[in-house]
Amino acid sequence: xxxxxxxxKLSRTSAHRKSLMSNLACELIAHKxxxxxxxxxxRSAFTLSLC
Numbered sequence: 001x002x003x004x005x006x007x008x009k010l011s012r013t014s015a016h017r018k019s020l021m022s023n024l025a026c027e028l029i030a031h032k033x034x035x036x037x038x039x040x041x042x043r044s045a046f047t048l049s050l051c
Contacts, residue, residue: 007046008039021047 010017024044027034036044 008043010039010043017043 010020012020020040021044024034024036024040025048028044028048
């Protein structure tokens with residue numbers, strides 16, 4: 001069961017997810033706009049809200 005597992009793993013390893021979220025956050029800060037999928041957007045919004 002997936003109780004307590006709210007975040008999507010995006011079919012990537014943990015290192016790849018960490019790098020992806022870092023890159024998305026940097027691009028969002030630098031350009032104030034990014035084009036991505038809905039799943040990545042939701043994951044990055046959660047990640048950015050923790051910072």
